[in-house]
Amino acid sequence: MEALDYHAEERRKAEFDVEEMKIVWAGSRQAYEISDRVARLVASDPVFRKDNRTMLSRKELFKDTLKKAAHAWKRIMELRLPEEEASQLRFFMDQPAFTDLHWGMFIPAIKGSGTEEQKAKWLPMAYKMQIIGCYAQTELGHGSNVQGLETTATFDPHTDEFVLHSPTLTSSKWWPGGLGKVSTHAVVYARLITDGQDHGVHGFIVQLRSLDDHSPLPGITVGDIGMKFGSGAYNSMDNGVLRFDHVRIPRDQMLMGVSQVTREGKYMQSDVPRQLVYGTMVYVRQAIVADASTALSRAVCIATRYSAVRRQFGSQNGGPETQVIGYKTQQNRLFPLLASAYAFRFVGEWLEWLYTDVTQRLQTNDFSTLPEVHACTAGLKSITTSATADAIEECWKLCGxxxxxxxxxxxxxFAVYVPACTYEGDNVVLLLQVGRFLMKTVSQLGSGKKPVGTIAYMGRAEHLLQCPCEVEKAEDWLKPHVIVEAFEARAASMVVACAKNLNKFPEQEDGFAELSADLAEAAVAHCQLIVVTKFIEKLQQGIPGKGVKRQLEILCNVYALSLLHKHLGEFVASGYITSEQGALANEQLRLLYSQVRPNAIALVDAFNYTDHFLGSVLGRYDGNVYPKLYEEAWKDPLNETVVPDGYREYIRPILKQHIRVARL
Amino acid sequence: MEALDYHAEERRKAEFDVEEMKIVWAGSRQAYEISDRVARLVASDPVFRKDNRTMLSRKELFKDTLKKAAHAWKRIMELRLPEEEASQLRFFMDQPAFTDLHWGMFIPAIKGSGTEEQKAKWLPMAYKMQIIGCYAQTELGHGSNVQGLETTATFDPHTDEFVLHSPTLTSSKWWPGGLGKVSTHAVVYARLITDGQDHGVHGFIVQLRSLDDHSPLPGITVGDIGMKFGSGAYNSMDNGVLRFDHVRIPRDQMLMGVSQVTREGKYMQSDVPRQLVYGTMVYVRQAIVADASTALSRAVCIATRYSAVRRQFGSQNGGPETQVIGYKTQQNRLFPLLASAYAFRFVGEWLEWLYTDVTQRLQTNDFSTLPEVHACTAGLKSITTSATADAIEECWKLCGxxxxxxxxxxxxxFAVYVPACTYEGDNVVLLLQVGRFLMKTVSQLGSGKKPVGTIAYMGRAEHLLQCPCEVEKAEDWLKPHVIVEAFEARAASMVVACAKNLNKFPEQEDGFAELSADLAEAAVAHCQLIVVTKFIEKLQQGIPGKGVKRQLEILCNVYALSLLHKHLGEFVASGYITSEQGALANEQLRLLYSQVRPNAIALVDAFNYTDHFLGSVLGRYDGNVYPKLYEEAWKDPLNETVVPDGYREYIRPILKQHIRVARL
Incomplete structure (x- = not known):
């Protein structure tokens, strides 16, 4: 078993130091060591097995989630894992569970919007999981538009309480993970009403279930919203529905970090700047970009390894067929995704830095970078999650x-990943926000306000749209400044074109509505420029390890030139490049694929995923695919008997021509 | 219930006669009436309910399939339905089942490759379902490349038998639907070996299971290959694995319509032209194109109706929010898919005619159109199934x-549809076949051989690449000949560019390998031209009904101009249009969306799908979405108890801080 490695030859061919690349991928040697240790811990624990997950019924699957979550918590306590390692353990458990929301949304919501007293009261209980919480925002009839929520929280000055109520069917809370069956508490978002006046949406801590017997408290109707896409997948999560029938909570359970309601029922804004809430949003979205690179790299790892195992056509003289990874059509689809995995990893790393930077600025009341940072994270959340969902699907098609x-x-x-395109901001809505930011930037250009950071190139828009590209032969496309300028010119020309068209409308809002598809495209161009730029900047740092930097340069060029090919019309329309220069870029891209080919297996090995985490027979580290596929098949419940249940009632009467008298 | 119609206002807005459009969509009044009658028959029969399907375990789901298939057969017998209506009934049953393969592959394989004696012996039994058959071609290690199959059928002259054998693990038959648990027989494809000589792959009728007790016959190992993508979906099908250990069958069970093996073991080719087998391939692929328009139209119907129900943002003065179908970003994603559904419907109709035409020609030994017809069906199978799989996914994202x-x-x-991209020819492999056909066409241009049919435009390639497009203002893009020429010029320029680049390679096969991605793109351009052309030709026929033709013209333009926008770089690179003309096309497209908007609901009503067939709460005819979503949620097995199974073992110990001593 140890010795078997069908990929050994592929691994020998690699032209770089894989161990060093693992550290680049992880971000640091320490990060690498922690994730490596925790991943192995989870992989070796039989409670965390997941190979049978898609065969479980809904109830079995949910109970399996409860068991794993409890076991994870037990191990975390036994091993006294610090929070960083505890969260890695939950991550490698790799099964959506109520704990994701408890740690990822409930606790951060209290930390972000609670007063000091509220934090002191609630957080210790939450950290010890004496209470389990979720985040109840979206409603049956209301998703992206938080301001449209209908649930009400009406202050009753007689009793010093809020009365939570669901006035319509569409106001039912709908989707919150962990709500359906597990959470004892929730942060509930509702319209605050005092003295007949609506103050908009605010957060409230509400107990949902008895801590004695787990039954819902009076006035609360709560349940699971039913099956979702895929088998296994998100069906391990109890996404829930929740209705309130005049449920009363004490006044001090409104999250009052930003706004308060006094004992007398007076509504007051605190002097804490509202912009602070954007900090949390930036945090959540940068985490989503990091998740995108993880999900994408998993899919690419599976598709790449299986492409080296699988052979089709090209047999000569009865010899073996050709590995499909050798085909240019396969490379043309697979290698840009491999490059994207690395690209998203590095832009995620940069976003992490950006979050730290903006947090420090906010603490000193410096809000100057906030609009740009907000546009940046919103846009990158959108393009990386959309690209990742598409890429996972493509990877699976690449496996035949x-x-x-x-x-x-x-x-x-795929089924687990795809909601990322919708949650935490619908991807199209986010692009339109970026579009508005871009239009605002253009409108301020004349006023002497110089754009900075990721939007600085707009200050050079005029220059970019006049100087033509210097490319004369294919290899000119390997120069970083040529690539960056091409992406800048494309984005700038699309942004300027939108701004010009917008000016034709008497009412600006009509223009935004009418031109929204164009604005979204301009936003994509702007965000892809950011990804390309951050990849190139990463390469300007010293990167140790034999051949490591060289491989990353190749992948960076593959990422950029494959985008250029895909969106050629936009690049040519900018006037910066000609169709002929575009054809040269495509020629160069093909040459780059040949350079990726011998390193492909090692480049996915660098992700350092265990077979447990990958959870794929096709992506096994040792490449021993076919015997294992065969073995797995026999585990299906249908194979418990040779003759299937239902034969006597439904098959035999057909064959014996008794169907017309059969009792079905 | 009767009176409730949330879409009534939308339906009143329609500017055309929906009843007439239903007939256009169905193809004829007779086709409309049959499908309408059978759809209602299935929808009203409680055995065919499918709303609980995704909640069933694998074994329950499979048994449910057996029950439905038996019930369908019983109804077909009771009502004495002719084959056309019987197949419609199986279609509206809408659950993948062994019967699909029995009727769709087993019977056609015997009809297509059997001798008259074989047909006389086997078909009557198959028609009465006294035997149930499947089609066992693909193997664990071999998919697209039929010539790579490993299963052997060795002739034994001593006993006048063939010996079927699976010499390796990778030779195990793998995937055939109906094989795993049901089929009594299979057409098995295996390498024919006589006297030590390998004659390549041939078909054999093999009995797999006892007709007495359904147990596998000696030497046969057979089972199900396990869970597949999605819940419900294709898990209703028993895709199977099959191994032979020296299984003997009589010589006359080799399908000998084309080749024979004599009593002495001599291998002989018959004088029946091999080209005849292409007829079957054309038939199967044109049926797949028709299926694409069905699947796509179902998804579009759901997304369109729900887009008119769902409201987000844009509330003014506390009024209702805006219907999402009113947003240009929504229209820009949805309406091209609506247009594609109609486009694929009409190109499918034309392919049906093409099949009849080529069949008649083959009967008179006229093989002249075969290469073009083959390229055409292969390419259209590829682009319509890829576009449909993507579109279903997009529709679901459009529902938030x-x-x-x-x-x-x-x-x-989505889960049921996506395999269409792989089966009956992997979509990329098919595009490369089209690419080769296009290169062959170019190479023959000089020889005076005039290209005909769908490839005729290549005879005018030189002209197309010289004359510039006449568009000066947006509405010029509404002229059919402008659109056709733009698509012709784009395809021609890509084909010619590939041919030129191919000539640079000393070995042509190296060129094909290296340029395969470009060839695939050229093939897509060629096939999209065919779809556009056939849509326009359809409109040149007289189409009755108030406003019907006008709506189809709008959709035709939406289809063409949205493709032009998506592939703008290719159109501009052809030199036929400028970037500015491309921008005008996009402007026109936006105007067209406004014309589609008031007709959108009526345009999906024209598909005439019952709520049973749609199987979607979001796509309900009456638009009563939210109460039904709420109602459905409570049916989930998790909601059988208020406190979930597992609470005592796994949740309570956490909350009560007993986790470290809990026995998990």
Whole structure:
């Protein structure tokens, strides 16, 4: 078993130091060591097995989640894991669970919007999981538009309480994870009403279930919203529905970090700047970008390894067929995704830095970078999650028919990932926010306000749109400044075109509505420029390890030139490049694929994923795919008997021509 | 209930006669009446309910399939339905089942490759379902490349038998639907070996299971290959694995319509032209294109109706929010898909005619159109199934979070549809076949051989690449000949560029390998031209009904101009249009969206789908979405108890801080 490695030859071919690349991927040697240790801990624990997950019924699957979550918590306590390692353990458990919301939303909401007293009261209980919480914002009829929520929280000055109520069916809370069956508490978002006046949406800590017997408290109707996409996947989570029938909570359970209601029922804004709430949003979205690179790299790892195992056509003289990874059509689809995984990793790293930077600024009341940072994280959340969802699907198509089997791991990975395009800001809505930011930037250009940071290039827009690209031969496209300028010119020309068209409308809002598709495209161009730029900047740092930097340069060029090919029309329309220069870029891209080919397996090995985490027979480290696929098949419940249940009632009467008298 | 119609206002707005459009969509009044009658028959029969399907365990789901298939057969017999209506009934049953393969592959394989004696012996039994058959071609290690199959059928002259054998693990038959648990027989594809000589892959009729007790016959190992993508979906099908250990069958069970093996073991080719087998391939692929328009139209119907129900943002003075179908970003994603559904419908109709035409020609030994017809069907199978899979996914994203719920119907529709990109020819492999055909066409241009049919425009390539486009203002893009020429010029320029680059390679096969991604793109351009052309030709026929033709013209333009925008770089690179003309096309497209908007609901009503067939709460005809979503949620098995199974073992110990001593 130890010795078996069908990929050994591929691994020998690699032209760089894989161990050093693992550290680059992880971000630091320490991060690498922690994740490596925790991943192995989870992989070796039989409670965390997941190979049977897609065969479980809804109830079995949910109970399995409860068991894993409890076991994870037990291990965290036994091993006294610090929070960083505890969260890695939950991550490698790799099963959506109520704990994701408790740690990822409930606690941060109290930390972000509670007063000091509220934090002192609630957080210790939450950290010890004496209470389990979720985040109840979206409603049956209301998703992206938080201001449209209908649930009310009406202050009753007689009793010093808020009365939570669901006035309509569409006001039912709908979707919150952990709500359906587990959470004892929730941060509930509702319209605050005092003395008949609506003050908009605020957060409230509400107990939902008895801490004695887990039954819902009076006035509360709560349940699961039912099956979701895929088998296994997010069906392990109890996304829930919640209705309030005049439920009373004490006044001090309104989160009063920013606004308060006094004993007399007076509504007051605190002097804490509202912008602070954007800090949390930036935090959550940078985490989503990091998750995108993880999900994408998993899919790419599976598709790349199986592409080296799988052979089709090209047999000569009865010899073996060709590895499909050798085909240019396969490379043309796979290698840009491999490059994207690295690109998203590095832009995620940069966003993490950006979050630290903006947090420090906010603490000193410096809000100057906030609009740019907000646009940046919103846009990058949108383009990385959309690209990742598409890429997982493409990876599974790249595995041919077998990618469709649950045992390939790809169907579940896709089904689990795809909601990322919708949650924490619908991707199209976010692009339009970026579009508005870009239009505002253009409108301020004349006023002498110089754009900075990721939008600085707009200050050079005029220059960019006049100087033509210097490319004369294919290899000119390898120069970083040529690539950056091409992406800048494309984005600038699209932004300027939108601004010009917008000016034709008497009412600006009509223009925004009418031109929204164009604005979204301009936003994508702007965000792709950021990803390309951050990848190039990463390469300007010293990167140790034999051949490591060289490989990353190749991937950076693959990322940029494959985008250029895909969006060629936009680049040519900018006037910066000609169609001929575009054709040269495509020629160069093909040459780059040949350079990726011998390193492909090592480049996915650098993600350092265990077979447990990958959860894919096709992506096994040792490449021993076919015997394992065969073995897995026999585990299906249908194979428990040779003759299937239902034969006597439904098959035999057909064959014996008794169907017309059969009792079905 | 009767009176409730949230879409009534939308339906009043329609500017055309929906009843007439239903007939255009169905193809004829007779086709409309049959499908309408059978759809209602299925919808009203409680055995065919499917709203609980995604909640069933694998074994329950499979048994449910057996029950439905038996019931369908019983109804077909009771009502004495002719084959056309019987197949419609199976279609509206809408659950993948072994019967699909029995009727769709087993019977056609015998009809297509059997001798008259074989047909006389086997078909009557198959028609009466006294035997149930499947189609066993693909193997664990071999998919697209049929010539790579490993299963052997060795002739034994001593006993006048073939010996079927699976020599390796990778030779195990893998994927055939109906094989795993049901089929009594299979057409098995295996390498024919006589006297030590390998004659390549041939078909054999093999009995797999006893007709007495359904147990596998000696030497046969057979089972199900396990769970596949999605819940419900294709898990209703027993895709199977099959191994032979020296299984003997009589010589006359080799399908000998084309080749024979004599009593002495001599291998002989018949005088029946091999080209005849292409007829079947054309038939199967044109059926797949028709299926694409069905699947796509279902998804579009759901997304369009829900886009008119769902409201987000834009509330003024506390009034209702804006219907999301009113947003240009929504229209820009949805309406091209609506247009594609109609476009694929009409190109499918034309392919049906093409099949009839080529069949008649083959009967008179006229093989002249075969290469073009083959390229055409291969390419259209590829682009319509890829576009449909992407479109279903897009439709579900267009429904926001709720599209992710099983009750939206979209997850299962997607999971069931996506294999169409792989089966009956992997979509990329097919595009490369089209690419080769295009290169061959170019190479023959000089020889005076005039290209005909869908490839005729290549005879005018030189002219197309010289004359510039006449568009000066946005509405010029409404002229059919302008659109056709733009698509012709784009395809021609890509084809010619590939041919030129190919000539640079000393070895042509190296060129094909290296340029395969470009060839695939050229093939897509060629096939999209065909779809556009056939849509325009359809409109040149007389189409009755108030406003019907006008709506189709709008959709045709939406289809063409949205493709032009998406692939703008290719159109501009052809030199036929400028970037500015491309921008005018996009402007026109926006105007067209406003014309589609008031007709959108009526345009999806024209598909005439019952709520049963749609299987979607979001797509309900009456638009009564939210109460039904709420109602569906409570049916989930998790909601059988208020406190979930597992609370005592796994939740309570956490809350009570007993986790370290809990026995998990």
């Amino acid at each position: 028919g077998h990618g469709y089997l649950s045992s390939s791991g790809l169907p579940e990975l | 979070g709720h599209g992710y719920l099983s009750s939206s119907g979209l997850p299962e529709l």
